[in-house]
Amino acid sequence: MAASPFTLVLLLLLPLVAGIPSPLAVRGTPSPFTIRNANSPDLIKDNFMVVFKESSSPEAVAACQAKMGAMLRKRNVGKRDENGTSLAMGHENFKNLKATWCEAEDELMQDMLNQISEHVDFVEGCQKVSIPVEAQAAPRKGGAKMEKSCPGPAEAQKANEAKLKQEALEVQQAQQARPGLQVRQAGDNAEDNRGKGCHCFSVDTGVNEHVTLPNVTHLRSTVPGEDESDLQGHGTHVMGSMAGIGISAAPNCTRVSQKCLDKNGSGSSRSILAAVSQMIDFVKQNSVTCCIVNMSFGTSRSEAVDMAMGKLQEAGCAVITAAGNEGQNTSNTSPAGAKAVVAIGASDTTGDLRNNEEGVVELVRSPRQASFSNDGQQVSAFTNGVDVCSADARNPKALKPLSGTSMSSPSAAGKAASLMSNGMANCTNDCSIVVAVALRDMAKDELPADSSAGTTTRNIDLSGIVPVAKTVPIGRGNGRGTGQGAGPGQGTGSGVGGSPASAKEALRLLLLVKGPEQAAGEDSAAAGQKASSGRQDAASSDGRQAEEDRRPATKEEA
Numbered sequence: 001m002a003a004s005p006f007t008l009v010l011l012l013l014l015p016l017v018a019g020i021p022s023p024l025a026v027r028g029t030p031s032p033f034t035i036r037n038a039n040s041p042d043l044i045k046d047n048f049m050v051v052f053k054e055s056s057s058p059e060a061v062a063a064c065q066a067k068m069g070a071m072l073r074k075r076n077v078g079k080r081d082e083n084g085t086s087l088a089m090g091h092e093n094f095k096n097l098k099a100t101w102c103e104a105e106d107e108l109m110q111d112m113l114n115q116i117s118e119h120v121d122f123v124e125g126c127q128k129v130s131i132p133v134e135a136q137a138a139p140r141k142g143g144a145k146m147e148k149s150c151p152g153p154a155e156a157q158k159a160n161e162a163k164l165k166q167e168a169l170e171v172q173q174a175q176q177a178r179p180g181l182q183v184r185q186a187g188d189n190a191e192d193n194r195g196k197g198c199h200c201f202s203v204d205t206g207v208n209e210h211v212t213l214p215n216v217t218h219l220r221s222t223v224p225g226e227d228e229s230d231l232q233g234h235g236t237h238v239m240g241s242m243a244g245i246g247i248s249a250a251p252n253c254t255r256v257s258q259k260c261l262d263k264n265g266s267g268s269s270r271s272i273l274a275a276v277s278q279m280i281d282f283v284k285q286n287s288v289t290c291c292i293v294n295m296s297f298g299t300s301r302s303e304a305v306d307m308a309m310g311k312l313q314e315a316g317c318a319v320i321t322a323a324g325n326e327g328q329n330t331s332n333t334s335p336a337g338a339k340a341v342v343a344i345g346a347s348d349t350t351g352d353l354r355n356n357e358e359g360v361v362e363l364v365r366s367p368r369q370a371s372f373s374n375d376g377q378q379v380s381a382f383t384n385g386v387d388v389c390s391a392d393a394r395n396p397k398a399l400k401p402l403s404g405t406s407m408s409s410p411s412a413a414g415k416a417a418s419l420m421s422n423g424m425a426n427c428t429n430d431c432s433i434v435v436a437v438a439l440r441d442m443a444k445d446e447l448p449a450d451s452s453a454g455t456t457t458r459n460i461d462l463s464g465i466v467p468v469a470k471t472v473p474i475g476r477g478n479g480r481g482t483g484q485g486a487g488p489g490q491g492t493g494s495g496v497g498g499s500p501a502s503a504k505e506a507l508r509l510l511l512l513v514k515g516p517e518q519a520a521g522e523d524s525a526a527a528g529q530k531a532s533s534g535r536q537d538a539a540s541s542d543g544r545q546a547e548e549d550r551r552p553a554t555k556e557e558a
Contacts, residue, residue, distance in 0.1 A: 033106070033123060035125045036303050037301070037303070038125070040125060040300045041300060042129075042300050046089070047125065047268070049123070050113075052099065052100075053119055058098075064120075067115055068091060068102060072090070072103075075104075089104055091103070094276075096277040096315075097273055101274075127305075129271070129272055131266075131297045131406060132296075132298070132405065147474045148470070149469055153398075156246050157247070158246075194250055195253030196253065197421050198291070201258055202243075202256070203258045203260055203275055203294065204260070204295075205263075206232075207236050208393045208396070212391050213239055213244055215255065219282060222260045223267065235259065236390075237392070237402055238406060240390035240391030241411045242417075243255045247467055248411070248414040249465050252421075253292070258275045269299065276308040276309075279317075289428075291318065292317070293312060293318070294320050295322070295335055301332055301333060301337055305335050306339070308335075310339070313430065317431055317432075318342065318416060318432045318435040319341040319342065320342045320432075320435070321336045321338075321342065322344065322405035323375070323379050323405045325404050327374065329378075330376045331376055336374070343374075343378050344382065344383060344408045345382040345408065346370040346372065346373040347368065347382040348368055348386045368448050369382060369455075370386055372403075372405075379456055382408065382458070382459045383459060384411070384462065387401045387468050387469040388403065388411065389466075411460075415462060439460060444459055444460075446458075
């Protein structure tokens, strides 16, 4: 007797009640395998990271990777679209990380995992990784139109070197406070010790030639189709803040660039893991004993990326990362949320304009957390990340200002290299932890406690070491110009960005800052001095006026 439709329905539903696969599921597409980051907004379709168990032997992992490669090659045979373009899917093994990246449809991925599951720790979708976008200053209301101006490299270097005696004093004080500490001699030759003996790695968009960045070692780019040059500009700026001559705390370190982000500032967890594997090889092959790695990029939380950070620390490196610029808790992001890194947030040390008495406006420096900076317990310390001047990738003799935790992180990384080179942060294991403690010890507890609960209030003061842009009237910027005195009362100067502002514009600026009566007096005095002493350098004069006129600008996501 034939079964009724009702009976057939019951037969199909019974397996579900019993907890076994339904015949419909067996005949249809296999149930998708589990990936750890299934809800990530940064997933790349059909791209996976397979991380093997730490307990699995290198031989077992290699055998698993070989099986995956063979199955992918079999799948790729004859795979072309209607135009004859290959539809082959690729894979890449990361020998120092026990991990593999591969492209695969879900069904093929499931078949591969069925054969190697004994040695698989977890599977994660490959994620997009990107650098932050440069913060932009809000337009100034009223008065003269303003712009940010950086000093020239030579001027910045003078200020940087002037900080040496103070830094030497700090080293000596630290030695007195900790008698057992072995600190290298820091005196008139302190500059020779800053970063000396340390390798500073910038993992970014690459590094271009620049007057502040001689002798950069370039590791092979992990960006498909791009060489090691910086096509975006971010990486050159970052390297300058970490290891640039005259613009960083570690001008004498060995500079190493590892490009993993493309011309748009984008990459993936694949390009990051490939970069980390290469750096570990470099550290081992060159017997690197002092290793500082800076990473000024981010993605949503990734266990694969976090695992790679741990491997870098195991290799003897301290990993410094940008906390991120989404205004959220750092623990939601990678690599900043990883345990094996030192996350650095951005503070704003540009100061506030405050009225102290009628008709007078005074610039008061009051560091605080930058509005765009991520925070939370994972942040070890803050340092200035607003209007930071560093190497311009498109002009090898100029500096340019950028804002963001991308700028704070390398600044702190340079300081970490300086501390290690002076014997104040010695480590062979857990270097990120050792460096985090050293940076916190030298930071000041000066930020307002107005961030999320548990966020540190400690701020690293790098003023005079890492230059900061001044706010000046448009057309009077002297950051990329040069000025040379030609004798008493004479001088010549030039500034890129336009012709000098009009006298009316300058007077309006003076009125804004000083008030009518004081401005009138200073204007008359200036006119008399001009008549008796000769023409003053316009760019230099504007720079002094701009120092008084600086005010904080609202920052967008950096």
